[in-house]
Amino acid sequence: MQRQLQVVIALAVFAVCGFAQPTGEIGVLKVQGNVYMLVGAGGNIAAQVGADGILVADTGTEAMAPQVAAALKKLSSKPIAWVIDTNIDSDHTGGNAALPKLVGGGAPGARPRIVAYENVLNRMSAPPTGNLPQAPDALWPNDEYAMASKDFSFNGEAIIVHHVPAAHTDGDSMVHFRRSDVLVVGDVFTPGRYPVIDVARGGSIQGEIDAVNEILRITVPLKYQEAGTYVIPGHGRLCDEADVVEFRDMVTIVRDRVRNLKSKGMTLDQVKAARPTRDYDTEYDAKEGDAFVEAVYKTLDGNK
Amino acid sequence: MKAKRLPFCLTPLLCAGAIGVAPAFAQVDFTGEWAPFYHEDGVERGPGAELGDYTELPINDAARMRADSFDADRISVEEEYQCRPHSPDYGFRSLGNVRIWREIDPETQQVVAFHTHTLAWDSERTIYLDGRPHPPDYAAHTWQGFSTGVWNGDALVVTTTHLKENYLRRNALPRSDRAIVTEHWIRHGDILTIVTITEDPVFLEEPLVRSTNWYLDPGQHIGIFGCEYAPEVPKPEGTVPNFLPGQNPFLHEFANYYGLPFEATRGGKETLYPEYQEKLKDYKPPAKCERYCRCLGIYECNVNSK
Numbered sequence: 262m263q264r265q266l267q268v269v270i271a272l273a274v275f276a277v278c279g280f281a282q283p284t285g286e287i288g289v290l291k292v293q294g295n296v297y298m299l300v301g302a303g304g305n306i307a308a309q310v311g312a313d314g315i316l317v318a319d320t321g322t323e324a325m326a327p328q329v330a331a332a333l334k335k336l337s338s339k340p341i342a343w344v345i346d347t348n349i350d351s352d353h354t355g356g357n358a359a360l361p362k363l364v365g366g367g368a369p370g371a372r373p374r375i376v377a378y379e380n381v382l383n384r385m386s387a388p389p390t391g392n393l394p395q396a397p398d399a400l401w402p403n404d405e406y407a408m409a410s411k412d413f414s415f416n417g418e419a420i421i422v423h424h425v426p427a428a429h430t431d432g433d434s435m436v437h438f439r440r441s442d443v444l445v446v447g448d449v450f451t452p453g454r455y456p457v458i459d460v461a462r463g464g465s466i467q468g469e470i471d472a473v474n475e476i477l478r479i480t481v482p483l484k485y486q487e488a489g490t491y492v493i494p495g496h497g498r499l500c501d502e503a504d505v506v507e508f509r510d511m512v513t514i515v516r517d518r519v520r521n522l523k524s525k526g527m528t529l530d531q532v533k534a535a536r537p538t539r540d541y542d543t544e545y546d547a548k549e550g551d552a553f554v555e556a557v558y559k560t561l562d563g564n565k
Numbered sequence: 566m567k568a569k570r571l572p573f574c575l576t577p578l579l580c581a582g583a584i585g586v587a588p589a590f591a592q593v594d595f596t597g598e599w600a601p602f603y604h605e606d607g608v609e610r611g612p613g614a615e616l617g618d619y620t621e622l623p624i625n626d627a628a629r630m631r632a633d634s635f636d637a638d639r640i641s642v643e644e645e646y647q648c649r650p651h652s653p654d655y656g657f658r659s660l661g662n663v664r665i666w667r668e669i670d671p672e673t674q675q676v677v678a679f680h681t682h683t684l685a686w687d688s689e690r691t692i693y694l695d696g697r698p699h700p701p702d703y704a705a706h707t708w709q710g711f712s713t714g715v716w717n718g719d720a721l722v723v724t725t726t727h728l729k730e731n732y733l734r735r736n737a738l739p740r741s742d743r744a745i746v747t748e749h750w751i752r753h754g755d756i757l758t759i760v761t762i763t764e765d766p767v768f769l770e771e772p773l774v775r776s777t778n779w780y781l782d783p784g785q786h787i788g789i790f791g792c793e794y795a796p797e798v799p800k801p802e803g804t805v806p807n808f809l810p811g812q813n814p815f816l817h818e819f820a821n822y823y824g825l826p827f828e829a830t831r832g833g834k835e836t837l838y839p840e841y842q843e844k845l846k847d848y849k850p851p852a853k854c855e856r857y858c859r860c861l862g863i864y865e866c867n868v869n870s871k
């Protein structure tokens with residue numbers, strides 16, 4: 262995040278989370294129950310559809326809104342009534358205005374409720390500082406929450422939005438579709454990629470570890486560590502509990518190693534040179550290993 | 566060359582062809598109860614691999630360090646590991662009693678799938694022969710993966726993708742979820758051989774090739790495996806037992822047990838080839854066997870056997 266910030270700020274209203282920008286088609290996967298996963302619009306999008314309309318968790322980039330809208334219209338003829346933002350990044354919130362407009366049907370100017378943790382609204386609406394411009398108000402959440410969780414019912418299903426503090430950022434949410442048994446977790450879990458811990462926006466390694474353990478507290482496998490609760494990550498393929506365990510082990514072990522090296526008095530550069538991610542780089546993208554180590558080093562044990 | 570014309574209905578096969586049945590090119594039936602021969606790697610497949618035994622595997626540095634960092638407490642402390650199954654590239658070789666049956670399309674009488682059931686974790690697999698594509702890369706991965714098969718003469722060539730991360734060996738040498746596994750199923754009478762080729766860009770220096778053999782055992786009854794996970798060890802939430810780099814005290818055990826040079830136990834493609842023996846010229850095997858000296862089948866594979 263931070264590592265790409267300067268570049269990204271020049272390109273976008275606010276930063277995206279360091280993943281490849283979308284180009285082509287939207288992939289649609291029925292997960293289970295009422296929930297679908299849409300891939301290819303920046304961050305993954307989850308859509309819950311039913312008689313009451315459409316709920317989306319994340320809205321992808323603004324540029325991909327027409328393709329996402331076309332995919333959603335194949336699933337339902339109803340409008341988007343709810344949006345939940347799992348974090349502030351523009352590849353998760355960029356379609357907050359454009360997408361509901363295209364999957365509308367409501368009165369002109371009517372907006373769906375846009376739920377996010379309050380820090381998403383605070384950061385989006387903050388006056389411009391330095392190089393950071395203010396986000397257009399059309400993207401702002403209008404139904405922010407400030408407690409540990411928020412719940413409501415839609416399409417006859419309990420929807421539970423959990424805040425996970427200080428993980429990828431200080432504004433992360435996970436969304437549990439309780440009857441469909443699908444958990445949408447945003448960028449706290451990205452299979453095949455190190456987590457992006459956005460230190461400048463309140464992310465931390467301990468919050469990240471707590472968040473993946475929170476995922477494991479909610480997920481229940483169907484049989485032999487497979488299926489049951491499905492997990493839609495911020496980026497990457499559909500997962501279940503066993504996949505999250507691999508990732509949880511990785512972030513925890515890297516944290517243990519960096520903590521050990523730092524406790525010996527090593528500087529950040531010395532820790533990077535010791536390559537504490539070297540057995541994970543072939544799986545989690547070697548290019549990102551240093552940035553992950555740096556975020557761990559800087560936020561270990563409550564340090565900022 | 567043009568086939569010589571045979572008199573009409575000289576053989577039952579041609580008669581069948583004459584009434585519109587698709588030509589029966591060799592499609593071997595693998596249906597049956599198959600019991601594994603444990604004539605190789607008995608320790609690994611029965612009691613379980615020794616910690617630090619990375620021999621015979623073309624692993625890279627990442628795989629080696631993962632296993633070096635592994636603390637075996639992980640499989641009891643992390644309850645998600647307690648019922649973690651074996652994928653087919655490992656499970657067919659461990660407690661590999663297997664039942665195979667085939668699915669036939671009633672309209673065409675063509676084999677459209679083989680199904681397998683293995684003892685370990687009651688694992689079931691389907692190998693599709695109906696030409697369907699593999700799922701997109703964003704679909705979920707499973708322990709058994711997604712398999713399709715095509716015939717190569719009498720052999721069935723099976724390609725498996727969408728595997729979950731699993732084992733190259735169950736002493737924590739990992740095989741990644743990006744691996745592609747190709748199997749060649751070959752039947753000679755009552756003997757089944759499956760040659761497995763694992764390509765893993767994350768953990769292997771070159772493809773891992775293994776062959777495993779079974780014999781037809783019509784009386785075999787595969788019981789229920791069953792597994793229930795439970796928190797059994799009090800610990801802070803999120804505990805992941807691991808050894809910091811350089812601090813695993815058990816890595817030399819295997820080399821010491823068998824009197825092997827430590828570096829020869831570390832795996833890697835170089836150690837797989839005969840030329841590697843040149844590097845071990847000074848190696849002297851121990852005078853007598855002290856551990857797992859009789860290990861012909863898994864049931865008589867005893868650590869204390871002399």
Ligand SMILES: [Zn+2]
Pocket residue numbers: 278280304350352353448495496
């Ligand atoms: Zn993202």
